[in-house]
Amino acid sequence: MSTELVVEDVDLFYGRVQALRGLSLTVGTGEVVALLGNNGAGKTSTLSMLSGLYRPHKGTVTWQGEDITRTTPWDLVRRGLVQVPEGRRIFSTMSVHENLQLGGYQVRDPKDLAERIDAVYEMLPRLGERKNQQGGTLSGGEQQMLAIGRAHVGRPRLLLLDEPSMGLAPLVVKQVMELVKSINDDGTTILLVEQNARAALRIAHRAYVIESGRVALSGPASELAQDRAVIEAYMG
Ligand code: ATP
Numbered sequence: 001m002s003t004e005l006v007v008e009d010v011d012l013f014y015g016r017v018q019a020l021r022g023l024s025l026t027v028g029t030g031e032v033v034a035l036l037g038n039n040g041a042g043k044t045s046t047l048s049m050l051s052g053l054y055r056p057h058k059g060t061v062t063w064q065g066e067d068i069t070r071t072t073p074w075d076l077v078r079r080g081l082v083q084v085p086e087g088r089r090i091f092s093t094m095s096v097h098e099n100l101q102l103g104g105y106q107v108r109d110p111k112d113l114a115e116r117i118d119a120v121y122e123m124l125p126r127l128g129e130r131k132n133q134q135g136g137t138l139s140g141g142e143q144q145m146l147a148i149g150r151a152h153v154g155r156p157r158l159l160l161l162d163e164p165s166m167g168l169a170p171l172v173v174k175q176v177m178e179l180v181k182s183i184n185d186d187g188t189t190i191l192l193v194e195q196n197a198r199a200a201l202r203i204a205h206r207a208y209v210i211e212s213g214r215v216a217l218s219g220p221a222s223e224l225a226q227d228r229a230v231i232e233a234y235m236g
Contacts (some may be wrong), residue, residue, distance in 0.1 A: 001030060002029045003027075003028055003029070004030075004063065004157075005061070005191070006025075006062040006063075008024050008062070009060070010020050010049065010056040010058065010060075011023075011025070012054055012057060013057050013058050019213050020041050020046065020049065022058075022059070023162075023214055025215060031189055032184050032192060033190070033191050033204060034193075035192065036197045036209045036234055036235075037161060037209055037211060038211070038234075042212070042213040042214075043162075043163075046193070046210070050160060051081065052071055063158070066162050068232070079157075080155070080157035080158065081157065082151050082166070083161050084151050084159065086162040087166070090138075091135055095133060096133060096146060097117070097131045097132065100127075100146070100150055101113065101117065101153075103151055107153070113153070117153060120149040121197035128143065128145060140168055140172075141169070142187070144168065144172075145176060145179055148161065148164065148176070148179055148183065149179075155188070158190075159190050160190075160191050161192045163195060164176050164177075164194075173196060173199050181203045197234035202221075203221075209233075
């Protein structure tokens, strides 16, 4: 497996608050890598830094062999690095269909776009039944799936997901994780930030546990799921 993303020894500050301390991690092409950790550990900061929203004060980020430490967010999106932020930010007054169309704003061929949207409806029949419904009237789980489906329309190479399970009932969390898995099966590499370690480790190939802005533990997801410290700290 080739290496898609390399984060090396990154420090990140917000003013005087240090959020990341020598953080290093890798993501292989085609992998689902989970980033686990408690509130304030630095998970969202890692994603924001990868999306180009915050610049590291030290360290480098390499994506597909190229240094992207100082690349702008819009350039990264154009090249296929897409983040689905925490809190399902869909366009609530627009229909489900319009939300999905927006995910494909870079797709020039209307037939190609229609096929990609149909593929999302095939993955998520409930959204298909609600094509014309306003996004804001969907349930929390449906909105989360719409946000992920919208990103999938753009066929990113690397998808960054921030806490997709947040606030959802266990059965819905399972459906969201199945969606993430099918998007990965379709060829998208995924970095998945989760507080729900149990759910994330079920679909991830590997995982990192972040504490106070640095990697505390890492390994194959199947091994971390059996690790006593991980079970006690992150699986309740
Ligand atoms: P959560 O799950 O609660 O979102 P997290 O692991 O994603 O936690 P971050 O949001 O990355 O953690 O926060 C890491 C640290 O950086 C915390 O101490 C937080 O208070 C601080 N922090 C995050 N964003 C900012 C900001 N915009 N300005 C100042 N400090 C920030």
